[in-house]
Amino acid sequence: MATYATPLAGLEGNVIYGKDGSVWVNFLLEGINVNPYNPSKVSSVQAITDDLFTSLSAIDSSDFLILGIKSQIRPEDIMAQCAAGLPGLQDGAYADLVTQLNVFFRKIKSGELASFERLYWLSVAMPVGLTTTEKILGKMVITDPHDGISIKSVRAFNASVMKAIPEKFHARPTTPQHVRWVFDRARLRGLEVPFAPKTPAKGEKPDKAAMKFGANSFPQVNIDQAADTAALTEKFIEDLADRLNERGAKALKSGKSSAVSSFLNNFRSLTSSRMLAIRNLETNNADFPDGYTSHQVMMGIASPPTRTSTAVNSFTYIVDQAIGCDADFALRITFDASAVSKETASKALRDMKSEDLANSRDELDVEDYADDMNNVRELHATVKAESNPIGMKVAALFAFAHPDMDYLKRRAATLSKTFGNAGFTTYQAVGGQHDMWMQMLPGVTRSRLTDDLMMTTTSYLFSGCMPLRKTVIGDSKGVPVAINTENALGQIILWDVLNATDKGNASITVCGAQGAGKSYLIKLLLGYMLDLNRYVYLIDQHKHGEYEVFATTLSDSFVFDVTGRQASLDPLKLYPSEDGTAAQVFMDLWLPLLNIAIDSPEAVALSRMLKHEFRNARKLHSTRALIDYIRRNPVDVSESLSGKFAFWGEQTFCSALIDPVDHGEVINLPPLDAQSHCVVFRTHNLAVYRGNNIAEAEPSERYAAVMYNAIARAAAYRFSQIKGACAFFGDELHFLDGNDRVLDRLIRTPDRTGRKDGNFIVGGSQLASDFGSQYDMIKRKFILRQETHPNAVEALEWADMPATEYLVSRMLEETSPPDPDDNNMPTRGREGEGWFNDGSGNIARIKVLQHLRADRGRMADTTSSRMIRAEELVR
Ligand SMILES: Nc1ncnc2c1ncn2[C@@H]1O[C@H](COP(=O)(O)OP(=O)(O)OP(=O)(O)O)[C@@H](O)[C@H]1O
Ligand SMILES: [Mg+2]
Incomplete structure (x- = not known):
């Protein structure tokens, strides 16, 4: 065991005592949930962030660190979340589901569905009078660097910081184990993402072992501060050896390491590097005698954009994007009233109005969305213009990491360009890489280098960047349905089937162009309903009975062809x-x-x-x-x-x-015996009327409308006798166009009154415009790929998203793009992409999960060459 990044004198609870006499109190904060598609939600997160900084500015300290740490979510915790929505699971209530959850668990463990979160570490230095350096300079005799700091004063300071953090951040004090975790994260960046230690819940006794972790028990690392130049030199020596005669080459190669160091020693400037290599000695093995190496490029922001049009996504949020490498960021902050004089402040405020607009706007990529924004902006401007600006100095530091040095070098160049395009100037601290690495750890006093990187801003201005954020959607428990792809953290989106109606309207709509994946998703939901012993009545209009085919994978289903002479709905x-x-x-x-x-x-x-x-x-x-x-x-x-x-x-x-x-x-047909959990009504022989005046419809079309009404009635009647969640599923629901009564029966009625009884509908359609006013109360919406501009605009608006040019083109071109070599079916691996509005105010980009049962995935395949038809089923 070795020491921390900087010598520590002690770790007690959430307090870090540095050997240099510094004292730090530490808290873990949660990000505020951002719905990036709603400007007023964006603004409210910006306001909450402003509250945090404003409140921190009142604390007597000159050194604040906010560190964004990526943390892996434990597979067990995800499973526990699922199970929380499935009471009785442990007692064997849902055997079919257990097998699938095991598959799911394995996928998480293997990394295929690994998910992460970003936690925020706040470290605040306690004002302790003279630092050790000052004491030494003052020729004082130091016996204890923390001499004169009473436990009582630390306690008081700790409490004052805790109290200053607005509740919305759910702050909790760290433990010594967290210090080890943050160190692990720093040394393993790019190699693996450690799990955060569990914080004891309120009232729970803290883990003894966790409290015991000491100031000197850190894993050993060997930091090569000149990773890239050392490698270059090595390459040079190898090349040189190739050119020498055999004897010379042999001599040079055998003494390679000493040759490298002597070479570097002779050309000192070469040691100034732009990259660190952190060797994790404890992982050493035959292939990697020094252990696995994490290569890291540290980057600071030397100056913000001169024009206040910051791209929020390319600021701290960049670390959560799919940037091809692992990343963290740190903010070193100090509050400084004089940094913003009255005049500069009011100028800043003037700019801020546009800054705020620019922030939200960039986040939303809104071009034609000014109206809403204007309101938000004016509100903010009015509120803000009255309060005193809080002067703030911030240094923003980034760490990008990857095991492959050459790859990382290229990524770093690209990332630096990304920052540049957004108007930021980056600084890659040649020779200062290790200093910056240390600056991204709690308990380390601010360095001169960081001081040089500090930008002057105000609390309000900086809050526009929403550095403490997250975007998570869906229910907090239940079965997995999709992955959140709004960022690269891979949140698993859950669906709480059994308590779906508790929160209000549980109905779901899915829209998307042909082949976009609507039916596949509806079948995923259907499968879960049945696994949970719930009841579904479903209309299958497909010529070849796609739901009849899928129903063969369900435990208890009954297929009823309404034009066959099978049973009666009389x-x-x-x-x-x-x-x-x-x-x-x-x-x-x-x-x-x-x-x-x-x-x-x-x-x-x-x-x-x-x-x-x-x-x-x-x-x-x-x-x-x-x-x-x-x-x-x-x-x-x-x-x-x-x-x-x-x-x-x-x-x-x-x-x-x-x-x-x-x-x-x-022929006296028996009444439909609809005791089955899933009843599939096949209606393919009934033509659907698509006009506006039912009186003009052909007889079979008029009958069809009545038939759907009869089915809806049967469903509503049956559901009224069942406790708990029941659902009516209608893929291609546009068949009900122009017949309001049927729609009312199917959707509005069960939807309005059904909520109490736990009933809801799941409706699919190619076009969002097919969802008439009857669907107005449905809040949960999936929107998948569309093929034309107007259809994309309608779909986005249907999902309560701004139909900006950016989003429209994303939906048309970058959402499950069709593969021309495969009948324009979605490109392999890109199926089920779209957005989900979870009905609770959250919207995110998503990808629908694959069915967890292979047979279900197979039976949901509608690719014409592969599709299994009902006629082909062996009965
Ligand atoms: N999330 C997904 N994962 C894997 N494959 C998928 C996914 N979603 C759809 N697919 C595949 O894409 C194909 C088309 O999907 P689907 O049948 O759901 O299209 P659709 O939107 O219902 O189209 P249509 O309007 O023609 O009914 C299917 O063969 C299915 O297997
Ligand atoms: Mg379909």
Whole structure:
């Protein structure tokens, strides 16, 4: 075991005592959730950040460190989150799901689905009077560098810092184990991402071992401050050896390391390097005698953009982007009232109005979104212009890391350019790499180099960059459905099926162009519903029964072709008669089909005949029986009624509502026995009416509309008898266009009242415009690829996102791009890309997860060459 980056005198609780006499209190903060697609949400995060800095500025300290540390989320913790949404899982309630969760767990462990978070470390130096250096200079005799610092004063300072941090950051004091963790992170950057130590929950006893970790028990590292030049020299010596005769070459090669060091010693300037090599000695093995090496390039920001149009994404948030290497950042801060004089402040404030706009704008890539922004900006400007600007000096330091030195060198050049394009000047501290590396660790006093890199700003101005941020979406527990790709941290997006309706509206819509992955996602949700023993009624319009095919992977499903002669949805067979349900459903379905007005004599006559007593006494237990009865027992309106029914009674596609007649024999179809957890209604033989006036529709189209209504009724009735989550699934829901009543039944009703009963709908459609006003209350929205500009604009607006040029072109060109070599199906590996609005105010770019069961993935494949058709299933 060795020492920390800088000599420590002690580690106690969250306090670090430096050998130089410095004392630091340390806290871990959580980032504030940013919805980057909503300017008012962006502004509110900026305001919360401003609160933090404003509050910190009141603390008596001249050295603050905020370190953004990437931390791996423990696979066990992700699984625990899943399990929290699945009560009974441990007791074997969902056997089908356990197997899949095991696959999921393995994918996390293997790194395929590893996810990370960025935590923020706040370290504040306590004012301790003279530093050791000063004491030495003052020729004082030092016995204890912390002489004169009482435990009481440390405690008080600690409490004052804790109190200053706004609650929204969920600050918790660090432990000595965290100091080891932050050191591990620094030495292993680019090699692995350590798990953060667990902080004991409130009331929980702290882990004894965690508290014991000492100031001298750190893993040993060997830091090569001239990684790149040493490698260059080595290469030079090898080349040189090749040119020498055999004897000379042998001599040179055998003494290579001494040759390198003597070479470097003779040309001292060569040792000034732009890269560090950190050798982790404890990982040494035969291939890597010095252990694994983390190569790191440290970069500082020498100056901010002169024009206040900072690109937020290319500032600290850059470390979370897909930049091809591992990264962290640190901010060294000091507050300085004089840094911003009255005049500069008001000038800054003037600029800030545009700065704030620029920040949010860049984040959103908004070109044509000024209206909303203006409001936000004016609000801010008004509030801000009144308060006193808080002067702040900030040095921003970045560490980029990768195991491969040459690769990292190229990445660093690109990253420096990225900063440059956004107006930042970077400084790569030739020879100062190690200094900068140290500056990114807590407990290390600010160096001269950092002082040189400090930029003057104000709390408000700097908060625009939202350095303490995160973007996470979805439910906090439940089954995994997608990956958050808003950044490269890989958050797993969960869906809390069982408690879905607790939060309010649980309904979900999915829209996307042909082949974008709508059905694949809907099938993923469907699979989970069934694994959780929930109930789903589903309409499958597909010619070849794609849901019938998929349902073969479900534990308990029933497929019902509504034009086949399998079963009946006849209300007189399906619903109880005594309480009038059967009569009510009958009238609702038939009056429109028969063109009967409610105030007509026919309607009145029908109502009489539908009365329970009347029907029961005459054994009218089916619509066919009722039609025959009317024909045989003429009253005033019988002729007209018989005539109206007769047409439908003759149509073969009407078997599900009127028992068919075969060679003069009535076939008494059994009522649909819908006890199955999943009922698939196949409706492919019923043409769908897509006009606006149902009266103009063809007979089969008019019947189709009634049929969907009948299905919706059956679903609503069945769900009303089941406790817990039930869902109605309709892929390609545009089939309901132009028939508001059906839509109402399917969506609005279960959606409004269904919430209490745990019912919801899942609806898919190619176009967002297919979701009419009936869908207004649905808040959870997936939007996948679109193919035309207007469709993309509609989809983005549907998801409550700004339809900026940038986002439109991203949706058209960079979302599951079609592969021309594969029938324009999504390019392999790029399937299921899009955005998700989780209905709780969060929106992020996502990628839908693959089905965890191989058979389900196979059965969800709709690529024409691979698709399995219902006709091909072995029954
Ligand atoms: N998240 C995903 N992971 C892997 N493959 C996927 C994913 N999403 C879709 N696919 C594949 O892409 C193909 C098309 O998907 P899908 O059938 O869901 O398209 P769709 O949007 O429903 O299209 P259509 O409008 O034609 O019905 C399928 O073969 C499926 O296997
Ligand atoms: Mg589909």
